[in-house]
Amino acid sequence: MATVRRRLLGLLLVAVLVGGVALSIALYQKAFTPVVSVKLQSGNIGNQLLKQSDVKVRGLIVGSVKDIAATPDGAELTLALNPESAKLIPQNVSARFLPKTLFGERFVSLEIPDAPSTTTIAEGDVITQDRTSGAVELEQAFAHLMPVLQAVQPQKLSSTLSAISTALNGRGGQLGDTLSQLGSYVGDLNPHEPQLQQNLKELAKFSDNLNAVAPDLVQTLDNLSTTTRTVVDQKMNLQNLYGSVTQASVDLQTFLRNNADNLIRLADTARPTAELLAKYAPEYPCVIGQMADNLPKIDKALGKGTNRPGLHATIEITVNRGPYLPGKDEPRFEDKRGPRCYDLKQFPDPFPQYPPDGPIKDGSTVKPPARSANDGLSPSNGYANVGGYNGGGAPGGSPSYSASESDFLAQLVAPQVGMSASDVPGWGSLLVGPLYRGAEVHVQ
Secondary structure, three states, X not given: OHHHHHHHHXXXXXXXXXXXXXXXXXXXXXXXXXXXXXXXXXXXXXXXOOOOOEEEEXXXXXXXXXXXXXXXXXXXXXXXXXXXXXXXXXXXXXXXXXXXXXXOOEEEEEEOOOOOXXXXXXXXXXXXXXXXXXXXXXXXXXXXXXXXXXXXXXXXXXXXXXXXXXXXXXXXXXXXXXXXXXXXXXXXXXXXXXXXXXXXXXXXXXXXXXXXOHHHHHHHHHHHHHHHHHHHXXXXXXXXXXXXXXXXXXXXXXXXXXXXXXXXXXXXHHHHHHHHHHHOHHHHHHHHHHHHHHHHHHHHHOOOOOOXXXXXXXXXXXXXXXXXXXXXXXXXXXXXXXOOOOOOOOOOOOOOOOOOOOOOOOOOOOOOOOOOOXXXXXXXXXXXXXXXXXXXXXXXXXXXXXXXXXXXXXXXXXXXXXXXXXXXXXXXXXXXXXXXXXXXXXXX
8 A cells, every 4th residue: 555655656746747847848938928929921031040039129029939930932930929019019010130149149120110000910910021122231231241250260259359449449539530531431432433433344454454464564574673683783884874974964064154154145146047047947858858869860970880980961051141240240148038949850941040939139130041941043032142143142243153253263273273274173263262352363
């Protein structure tokens, strides 16, 4: 009898212990606490929560996560809300999943909209995840931040944060001013964002081009190293060169100081010449070019490259233009027609005595050109032959330069030169005619 009693007491003790544990679990799971159960539909982020995770409204705990079930679109959470708190939560709330700390677990934050509904949340209602742009950006920021935080060693991060905290201690005002200035800078930069984007695109193109020429750039730098070594090797010579240049600069300074007045007078004296040269500067290329073109012709006329050096030219005796007249033909330069250059590629025939725009004003009396379009036997009424003798310059009725005079002079000259009169050249009368003309000749 005693044995049975002890066994019954043992079983009762075990039952009491099991009941106590079960009661503790039930109390922990709030099995005897009245709650308002609502559903929360979320994306994949809902699967990251744990059962019994907190549900908060504006930082106050109003319930917990009772159950989590996976769905094709993400997860469906069952929220157990405090009935007293549920009476203050509008029906059109939305939910966000926020971490308690940088490394802490997430909780459900019920966000009350700007225009809350008059109906409060009730048993069986469905809450959706907050899909506003701010919530999505915040969620993406946390999603991108988590891998970084998981890679950071907590002890090192703690040391860094402690150092930052110590550095910022008592400098909140300065930090606020700095952030305000940074905000103003960013605000001023916003209108120029398109231009900044374009500059970044151009920078990318520049980077591509730089990448393409990188081998050449490296080769250039390598060549520059050779030049640098040469400069180092020639250091003493360069120092001597700098010393020589310095001495030359001192000598030049002394020369300029001693001759400053002379240089000023020279510049003033040379000014008219420089102005004249500047006036005729437009013709220099043409004139110098023609001189260069005529150089082969001059070499040919002088017999260059032949076995007969000397002047090779045809000399023509033209009509006499009259003698020099003292007092009228005094040399002076009065020609002011300015720079000009004539085309010598096609010579006129006959070549004119004067330029196309008139004779040069050199102080002499302007006479008809020695050669004209009526070259050869001038007409009897021409200006060059007003005397009546074609080709002669004697007045009308005079036998000078005539054929009869030429024959007569040949008879006189022939005995003196030891040849017959028929062998005396025709130009002999031009040489001896002025000697005999007007003189009395006695033939012996």
